Amino acid sequence: MKSNRIKQLLAEGKITSGSWVSLCSPIGAEIMGQMGFDWLLIDMEHGAGDYQTLLSQLQALSASETVPFVRVQSNDPAVIKRVLDLGAMGIMVPGIQSMEEAQQAVAACKYPPEGIRGVAMVRAARFGLDRDYLKEANGQIMTIIQMETVGAVESAEQILSLPGVDVAFVGPADLAANLGHTGDPAAKEVQDAIGKIEAAAKKHGVPLGSVSRTWAASQALIDKDYKLVSLGADISYMMKASQRALENFSKATGR
Secondary structure, eight states: OOOOHHHHHHHTTOOEEEEEEOSOOHHHHHHHHHTTOSEEEEESSSSSOOHHHHHHHHHHHTTSSOEEEEEOSSSOHHHHHHHHHHTOSEEEEOOOOSHHHHHHHHHHTSOTTTOOOOOOOOGGGGGGTOTTHHHHHHHHSEEEEEEOSHHHHHTHHHHTTSTTOOEEEEOHHHHHHHTTOTTOTTSHHHHHHHHHHHHHHHHHTOOEEEEOSSHHHHHHHHHTTOSEEEEEEHHHHHHHHHHHHHHHHHHHHOO
16 A cells, blocks of 8 residues: 555654645646645535546546545545545544544544444555555544534544544634634634644644645744645635736736
C-alpha cells in the first residue's frame, strides 16, 4: 500500500499545506495536485459532486504526490466506506457532537478488529492486486474530526483522547453559527471555544488543522503550530484571479 505522506510529516512535527477542492472537475483536481500542496480535500459536504466525480478527481490526483482527503457529507459508515474504497487516504467527518459520534467515525475508517469497515476488492486496494492493503490501511488512512459544534467543544477532552483520531480540524464558521455568532468567527465566545479545542488537542498530542482565506490568517495558524493549514480553495483562487484581472482591465480602459 502507498504510504500516507501526511502521517509521516505529522510524525516529524511538520506543518502541512492544503486546499479545498470543490469544482467537481478532474482537470481542476489534476492542476491543483500539480501545484505542490501536501494534501487536497475534496468536499462532498458542501460541494456539488457525487461518487462519480469523486472517482475522477481521485484518479486525477493519483498522478501527483498530493495526498487526497475527502470531507464526507455526514458521519455515515456506509458513505465513509464507499469513499475509502474509491481511494481516499483520509476522511474528514463534519458535525461531530460527542465522543460516541467520534468513535463511530473512527470505527468506520478502520477494518476489524479496530473498526467496522467492510472488505471488498476495491480501487483503493488496486482491485485486489495490492495484497498488503488490508494489513496496512488502518495505519495509513487518517480520521480527521471536525470540531465545529457546541457539543464538540464540550466533549473536546473525551473526543481528542480517543485512539484513532488523527487530526482535530477546527471549523470556525460553523462553530460561530452554533454559538449564535453566524458570520462572526472573531467573536470572543467563538475564540474562547477554539481555545478550549486547542488546549485539549495539545494535552492529548492531537495535531490541529483549520481553514484560512488570507495569508494573514494562514500565518496566524502557522504561528499557533496548527499542522494542517488550508490555504484556500480552488473556487476562491479562480474568483480572486478573475477579479484581479478585471480590476486591472477596468483601470486600463475605464470600463
